Amino acid sequence: MKNKLFSFLILVLVLGCAEKGRVDDKEVTDLDDFKSYHLDLDLPKENFIDMVESVELMQFEETDESLLSTIRKINRLDDGFVFHTDKKMGTDEHMTIYFFDENGNFKNKINRQGQGPEEYGSIESLWIESGLVTVYSMPKSVIYRYTPEGDFVDSRKLPDQLRVGDIRPYKDGYVAEMNYLPINDTSYYKFAKLDKDLKLEKAFLKYDNAPDEMPWFIAYSTVIPYQDGVRLFRVFSDTIYAYTNDKLAPLVHFDFKENWFWADKPEPTSEVWQKVEAENKAWTIGMSIGQKYIYADALIGYSHWEYFLIDRMTGKVKRMGMPKGKSVSEEFYYLGWEEDRLMFSVTTADVPNILSALDENQINYREGTTLEKIESSENPVLVWVKFK
Template sequence: MRINLSVLLLLLTLWSCAEKRSVNDKEATSLDDFKSYHLDLNLPKESFVDMIESVELMQFEETDESLLSTIRKINRLDDGFVFHTDKKIGADDHLSIYFFDENGKFQKKINRQGQGPEEYSSIEDLWIENGLVAVYSMPKSVIYRYTTEGEFVDSRKLPDQLRVGGIRPYKDGYVAEMNFHSINDTSYYKFAKLDKDLKVEKPFLKYDNTPDEMPWFIDYSTVIPYQDGVQLFRVFSDTIYAYTNDKLAPLMHLDFKENWFWGDKPVPTNELLQKVEAENKVWTIGMSIGQKYIYANALIGYSHWEYFLIDRMNGKVKRMGMPKGKSVREEFYYLGWEEDRLMFSVTTADVPDILSALDESQINYREGTTLEKIESSENPLVMWVKFEELNK
């Protein structure tokens, strides 16, 4: 069987090859002590909606300049949000950067897409850095920076032969996930700390065997701000790392036991990926780590996703049955935690089924958002979900 790359690009949502770790959770004294959580595919499913304590909905204003497709990555500003959207067939709107205020009112968009020296050809990562909009574009391995009005400030190219999957600022430099690219001609590492000039300061976790150099274009950032540092993910991995206080350490491990495809296999190769469908095991994981909970999803072969909610302190795990709306698999995306609430990007088509299963007392609307506006707009909206305690 040949791999259908278009299918893989659609399905992949995160991360990389397995490391086997063990930990005695009783010895862990804080949430940042390394823990391993068992995600049992045989747990009974509990309805996602039944696990909700409350939701808050916010509609992104629909104007001629803000017709949005799926939101997969979002940055929180002090007074709102900045993001780019998924690609629409036949359109380049995914190369625009949108600004909305904290109530979802459209403010502006900027677009510096092009082939010129001040223009990006794609957006693999987007963040705010010292009040500037920073865009990492993988094809040329360049970080571009603009004012929030779209004026070009500067661009910085990574050294020749250095390409990264995800990158974010850290202190006076950057931390990067390598996405199976080599550090140089012969060395392959999973992560790297770069200095202020984008040169490799220190690589981390060298591959014992050389993987196939295969860049995976994924929907989620693999480097995410976390406390005073960053969380680090890799494609096809069940282990999450944290880079804080100038040190890299494993943060947590999601243990699928015998259902983990990469458990007894060496580094990923295209030959091994041919076996994913036949073995029908978990082979890629997505997750969002909050102050109290972890939301995780796992792709089983090419057949379906499994969803879990994990209590970080007591280790309790619930397997969730997600809503079966019109587009839940493709467009019901988690965007990250805000304190104890998980943000989702939801289509208007999915909203009625969710709300109909809740009491009115559980539903809140952000200022300017109403059910009537939601039903009359095609723009996605943000839904903040607060879950009930897992020990109930």
């Protein structure tokens, strides 16, 4: 039963959450006080398309070197994008890192997956640091750095007693989310601050009951750049934290009232997983915080996702009915906010259904992208959505 549930969890997090909030812009400072929002599962649904003011589309160039599927862990560069994909999970292709310019033209790709000292075994975290491609690989707890051409620069291993789920640079050190992994094999904390040598400086939010011994591999980042610090999230949590100026504070709370599965439950255990389907409550959340809006989704039992758009200025919450497409996943993959627009990865097969519901004056194409090019390619399309 445990293995079955764990396999299902990996599947739904990969398919439903994708990479959350990778390219969020700076939020408005006066909105950064802690706030709680009620995500009511009984709210009437509003059609997603009816909430759209305009969209902009960009096709990722399809070449023999750049055949893509679902985009994951996307990073916005000054002159484009870097990411890896869900293509052929469990194979070398899943470990390939792609570079595209700001108009979707393919630049290059690198793949240093392997078991050698200069190779990563997996990609849990991906970011650009001092112009270098940086990969954190959880199995060996190693941070690798490469040039954009794929040449190995260096690697650093975390201390043996410290293994983290996600990690990002912060000032002259790093901030990490622990992903139910212990510190020194005994103490369990949610987050940690490491110095420049990757040694533990501080640990935050200790919990008493040791969770299930298995860490949860998820498809989205839980440590996200945020203003002068980072935003911290954690799977199976309803609260987002901000770590700024060496202080940790709650930022946003998603309140599902009696429909939150973990309200009266301990940390994840094998016994608890057997109740997820039966209780059919919200139990895992994805989110992205923008200047004006927060986009959030929640998995309800094992049955379906619920989607919400929160106005940070007014506190108003809208429950959204998302469009269903022709693709296997039948979902958008949202990637984060750029200023006041939310970025999605959409399959080519789904684009006509979206565009047919909009007026021509609501549709824009990035330089080099046309509807004809989109329809002739199998690569995913980036869609920036501005809400009314």
